[in-house]
Amino acid sequence: MSPTQVKILVPGNHLMVGLLGQRDELLRIIEDAFEGAHIVVRGNEITIEGDEAERVGRLFDELVMLLEQGQRLDASDVGRTIAMVKDDVRPTDVLTTELLRSARGRTVRPKTPGQKRYTDAIAGNIVTFGIGPAGTGKSYLAVALAVQALQAREVDRIILTRPAVEAGERLGFLPGDIMAKVDPYLRPLYDALYDLLGPEGAQRLLERGTIEVAPLAFMRGRTLNRSFIILDEAQNTTPEQMKMFLTRIGFGSKVVVTGDVTQIDVPGGRSGLPGLEQLLGDVTGLAFVNLTKSDVVRARIVADIVDAYEAADALTRRANGSGANRPGRRRGPGHGR
Numbered sequence: 001m002s003p004t005q006v007k008i009l010v011p012g013n014h015l016m017v018g019l020l021g022q023r024d025e026l027l028r029i030i031e032d033a034f035e036g037a038h039i040v041v042r043g044n045e046i047t048i049e050g051d052e053a054e055r056v057g058r059l060f061d062e063l064v065m066l067l068e069q070g071q072r073l074d075a076s077d078v079g080r081t082i083a084m085v086k087d088d089v090r091p092t093d094v095l096t097t098e099l100l101r102s103a104r105g106r107t108v109r110p111k112t113p114g115q116k117r118y119t120d121a122i123a124g125n126i127v128t129f130g131i132g133p134a135g136t137g138k139s140y141l142a143v144a145l146a147v148q149a150l151q152a153r154e155v156d157r158i159i160l161t162r163p164a165v166e167a168g169e170r171l172g173f174l175p176g177d178i179m180a181k182v183d184p185y186l187r188p189l190y191d192a193l194y195d196l197l198g199p200e201g202a203q204r205l206l207e208r209g210t211i212e213v214a215p216l217a218f219m220r221g222r223t224l225n226r227s228f229i230i231l232d233e234a235q236n237t238t239p240e241q242m243k244m245f246l247t248r249i250g251f252g253s254k255v256v257v258t259g260d261v262t263q264i265d266v267p268g269g270r271s272g273l274p275g276l277e278q279l280l281g282d283v284t285g286l287a288f289v290n291l292t293k294s295d296v297v298r299a300r301i302v303a304d305i306v307d308a309y310e311a312a313d314a315l316t317r318r319a320n321g322s323g324a325n326r327p328g329r330r331r332g333p334g335h336g337r
Contacts, residue, residue, distance in 0.1 A: 006057035008046040010064055016044055018067045019060070026078050030059065033082045055085060062091045069096060076297075080111060083294065089113050100144045100151075103198030108144045114295035115141060121287040127246070127255045129234075129276065132291025133306045138258040139232050143192040146228040149254065150210070155228045157210050160189040162232040163241065163266070164215045186213050189232060216241055225250035234259035235266070235273045242272030262309065 010016055020027040020041065031039055037050040048056045062081060063073060071077075081091040094116045100108045110116040115137055122128045122145050130138040146158045164185045190213060193202040205211040216237065231237070231245055234257045249255055259273045277288045293306045 004050065004053040006048045006053040008048070008057055008060045008064075010044040010046065010060075011068075013044050015064060015067050016041075018073055019063055021073070021075075021078075025075065026073060029075060029078050030056065030082065033079075033086075034059075059085045065092050066095060071095070077111075080297075084113060087113070099141070100148045100196065102196045103201055108141070108196070110141065111137070111297045112295040114289070114291045115297070118289045118291065119145060121289050122254070122256055125287040126253070126285040127249070127257070127283075127287070129273075129286075129288045130256060130258045130291060131261065131273070131288065132295060133260055133262065133293060135296040135306070136291040137295070137297055138291065139188060139230070140192050140195075142230045142232075142256040142258060143189065144196055145256075146230060147193075147196050149228045155252070155254065156226040157212065157228075158205075159224060159227050159229045160186070160193075160211070160213045160232065161216050161219055161230070161245075162186060162189070163234075163236045164217070185215070185233075189213055189230070216245060219245055219248050222248055223250045224248050224253055226252040227254075229253060229255045231255070231257045232259075233263075235261050235264045235271050237272040238266060238270050239272040242276070262313070 010019060021029075027039065027041070031037075034050075034052045034056050036052040037048050037056045039056065040047045040049075046060055048060075059082060062085065063078070066073065066077075066081075077095075081095070084091045084094065094110055094113055097109055097116060097119070098107050099110070099119060102108060110119050114132070118128070118130050118138070119141055121130075122142065130136075130142065132138060143158075143160070146155075146160075149155045150158055162185060190202070193206075193211065193213075196202075197205065202211070206213070216231065227250070229249070234242065236259075237245065245257075246255075257273075261271070261274050264271045264273075280286055281288065293310065296306060
């Protein structure tokens, strides 16, 4: 029985360098990922033979479509695209979704199927919980969609908040008033704003009050209408704070809650995030999206660090036996998103 053979004709030699990479770097990544396929390139024709020929053919078709839409491919892009094809997900359905253009002209897009589910959930629900490890883009994508909603005049303001929980350092020892003390805890949200809007654009909206960045304690007693509200680091809320926050939602508002249950620093470990899906899962207009290590889009080492922590945590749970179903309360690799 002859092996399966697939031929791909790339429309134009100008796409070949972007498809194969400098010195065939990207081609070698594909060959390593599909050992059951033999790939031969002649001019702008690619011939694939072997048991995985059809799947590799689909991969090249998807990569060519991405290049035709003006996207540049690097090793991480190709790696994520390979993973999607192996999971029978069309990469173009994920990677061509444009959320926003940053102040520098960079297009913000979801980069994994999990991120696409997350952004779709935000678009289709009033309240969305994005739960997962560091590096999965939870906060950044939420801020990007908040800016998009503000620019489209779907909301009148953006409110970014997070609990100011001490994690080793003591707030009382920091100089300044309460806002100066909590500012370091809010800095990741400022960083996302500055990246998306530019320092001048972000500062102008902050000064006008169109964008408000404040500690969670400042939300008490307010009703937030026509606002896009993001609660970041929600694993560090208490159950009482979480209830307080969720009952601030007013008319025409949208809420995104992000958190990582492996990085709980709240005193006593009484986090308001674990268990919420069981409590609120049947509420209409509310969605939970769980992101995983496969959605980490930072340097590969971040995903490897998450892997190492998860493996160690699994060993600890097995050793403890009775603690197997309890959420972790250790600190994970870094606080950033």
